[in-house]
Amino acid sequence: MSIEVSTPPRVEADLSRSRAEAPPRWARERVARAILHDALDGLRRNGLMAAAAISTIVVALAVAGGGILASANLMHLASILEGQVEIVAFLRDGLSPADHERVLAAVRALSSVRSATVVNKTAALRRLQRSFGTPSSMSDLLPSNPLPDSIEVRVVDARQVRAVAGMVGRISGVEEVVFGTPVVDRLVALTRAVRAGGTALAALLAAASLLIIVNTIRMTVAARRQEIEIMSLVGATPGFIRGPFMLEGALQGAAAAALTTVLLVAGYASLAARVSTSLPFLPLLAPAAVLPAAVAIVWILATAVGIGGSMIGLRRYLRA
Amino acid sequence: MIQFDGVGKHYPTGVAALQDVTLRIESGEFVFLVGPTGSGKSTFLKLVQRIERPTSGRVMVDGVNVGALPPADVPYLRRRLGVVFQEFKLLVDRSVADNVAFAMRVTGVDPIEIAPRVHWALEVVGLAGRAADLPAGLSGGEQQRVGVARAIVNLPRLLLADEPTGNLDPEAAWEIMHLLSAINLRGTTVVVTTHNPTLVDILRRRVVALNGGRIIRDEHRGLYAAAR
Numbered sequence: 001m002s003i004e005v006s007t008p009p010r011v012e013a014d015l016s017r018s019r020a021e022a023p024p025r026w027a028r029e030r031v032a033r034a035i036l037h038d039a040l041d042g043l044r045r046n047g048l049m050a051a052a053a054i055s056t057i058v059v060a061l062a063v064a065g066g067g068i069l070a071s072a073n074l075m076h077l078a079s080i081l082e083g084q085v086e087i088v089a090f091l092r093d094g095l096s097p098a099d100h101e102r103v104l105a106a107v108r109a110l111s112s113v114r115s116a117t118v119v120n121k122t123a124a125l126r127r128l129q130r131s132f133g134t135p136s137s138m139s140d141l142l143p144s145n146p147l148p149d150s151i152e153v154r155v156v157d158a159r160q161v162r163a164v165a166g167m168v169g170r171i172s173g174v175e176e177v178v179f180g181t182p183v184v185d186r187l188v189a190l191t192r193a194v195r196a197g198g199t200a201l202a203a204l205l206a207a208a209s210l211l212i213i214v215n216t217i218r219m220t221v222a223a224r225r226q227e228i229e230i231m232s233l234v235g236a237t238p239g240f241i242r243g244p245f246m247l248e249g250a251l252q253g254a255a256a257a258a259l260t261t262v263l264l265v266a267g268y269a270s271l272a273a274r275v276s277t278s279l280p281f282l283p284l285l286a287p288a289a290v291l292p293a294a295v296a297i298v299w300i301l302a303t304a305v306g307i308g309g310s311m312i313g314l315r316r317y318l319r320a
Numbered sequence: 321m322i323q324f325d326g327v328g329k330h331y332p333t334g335v336a337a338l339q340d341v342t343l344r345i346e347s348g349e350f351v352f353l354v355g356p357t358g359s360g361k362s363t364f365l366k367l368v369q370r371i372e373r374p375t376s377g378r379v380m381v382d383g384v385n386v387g388a389l390p391p392a393d394v395p396y397l398r399r400r401l402g403v404v405f406q407e408f409k410l411l412v413d414r415s416v417a418d419n420v421a422f423a424m425r426v427t428g429v430d431p432i433e434i435a436p437r438v439h440w441a442l443e444v445v446g447l448a449g450r451a452a453d454l455p456a457g458l459s460g461g462e463q464q465r466v467g468v469a470r471a472i473v474n475l476p477r478l479l480l481a482d483e484p485t486g487n488l489d490p491e492a493a494w495e496i497m498h499l500l501s502a503i504n505l506r507g508t509t510v511v512v513t514t515h516n517p518t519l520v521d522i523l524r525r526r527v528v529a530l531n532g533g534r535i536i537r538d539e540h541r542g543l544y545a546a547a548r
């Protein structure tokens with residue numbers, strides 16, 4: 001058998017170039033183009049693997065996104081419950097309207113007060129009549145209106161209700177201050193638990209999703225370890241090897257984030273519409289109020305973890 | 321081309337893969353590395369490629385102290401080497417031409433240069449007509465010829481072949497050895513590890529025999545086993 005090795009065609013690339021010489025701009029552009037080409041080519045060649053990875057990431061992201069939405073709504077519920085806490089300051093009998101205004105101004109001046117309104121005795125009686133369902137007959141039965149003028153105070157933070165009540169009680173012209181002490185205490189404990197539970201739920205689901213996504217991307221990298229090994233042995237730089245994989249990880253993450261966005265937006269909008277008709281007392285956040293933040297977190301999580309997962313997956317194959 | 325000065329390689333497991341190896345392989349030589357499994361042949365090739373670092377001594381390849389090379393410079397060393405593997409290491413989802421071109425593309429060669437050089441490398445190994453085929457459609461010998469084409473396509477000054485005929489029938493093994501000899505005739509230094517006594521004994525090239533990590537024999541027109 002006779003084998004003849006002909007002269008190879010002349011090639012412009014200098015394979016002995018060392019790292020110390022900075023590559024010219026055309027070379028950097030060529031590398032960038034090659035990385036983009038390789039990333040797209042990698043996704044195309046490993047389409048089934050990429051599809052499996054994207055599906056897994058979508059499920060993980062949907063769980064994380066659902067957790068974020070649930071958490072946001074629990075926080076919202078806690079705020080609504082706390083917003084119901086009210087202090088009633090009964091005013092001394094015989095105060096003039098000017099005195100009412102003075103006391104009201106003093107109450108409003110307190111930093112923890114969200115709102116304060118004067119309810120005079122006539123309005124209080126009307127409200128009582130409404131709550132008993134007896135139109136005008138009650139005033140006919142009583143010789144005079146026994147109810148005092150009052151100021152209804154709402155606080156910024158339910159946990160401060162006791163302190164605010166104390167300060168309001170010391171204002172001149174206030175006879176007595178009432179708030180449902182045991183109810184407020186229980187409510188504060190409940191909302192604290194709801195807040196902590198909501199945060200823990202979102203953090204737990206996000207962490208679980210993070211692990212699933214990192215592992216999924218790592219598996220796609222591991223499936224191509226021979227390719228990585230050959231690249232490394234023929235002299236591809238670690239940056240050139242990492243580039244396409246990181247880009248692929250980011251693209252897979254972005255594709256999964258796009259699908260998850262559709263799922264979350266459609267799912268939450270449909271849930272919010274159903275709840276508003278079937279369970280109108282349930283205070284669900286409006287889609288526009290909560291979805292942008294949830295979707296943004298999903299996108300950041302997906303692309304960052306897509307890139308991070310690729311880097312972690314590659315690390316063990318790129319030890320020089 | 322390759323110079324080992326008192327080189328030792330001890331793995332953390334306690335295995336001494338190479339011990340006090342001193343050897344000089346000149347540019348343009350064809351060398352067989354022989355010895356039983358575990359004698360240090362593969363470690364020798366790993367040290368040349370800087371897959372491993374020596375634990376003692378100095379490894380020089382083409383004028384470069386490989387052990388002291390910063391990690392960022394390792395790819396540029398490897399671009400001067402061609403490597404042929406026993407198990408071929410071809411990418412099964414890419415054509416023959418794409419497998420050969422792969423070694424050029426990932427080292428940033430201008431795409432315009434790739435096609436003519438891939439064609440040349442495939443002509444050298446006699447597979448220009450199979451460029452579009454997938455590796456699965458080729459015989460073992462043909463797959464290894466693709467491996468050789470990939471190893472030479474970047475015009476290496478040094479070609480390392482780790483048991484290149486280990487998975488081949490005798491006829492295919494001969495073809496690969498002829499190919500490596502022809503490449504050597506053009507001036508490329510070739511280092512081949514092998515367990516095949518027939519090939520070594522017929523070709524009568526320089527033979528370096530290793531055992532227990534030490535060189536036990538170095539003959540210029542040697543045989544696989546020591547002459548009695």
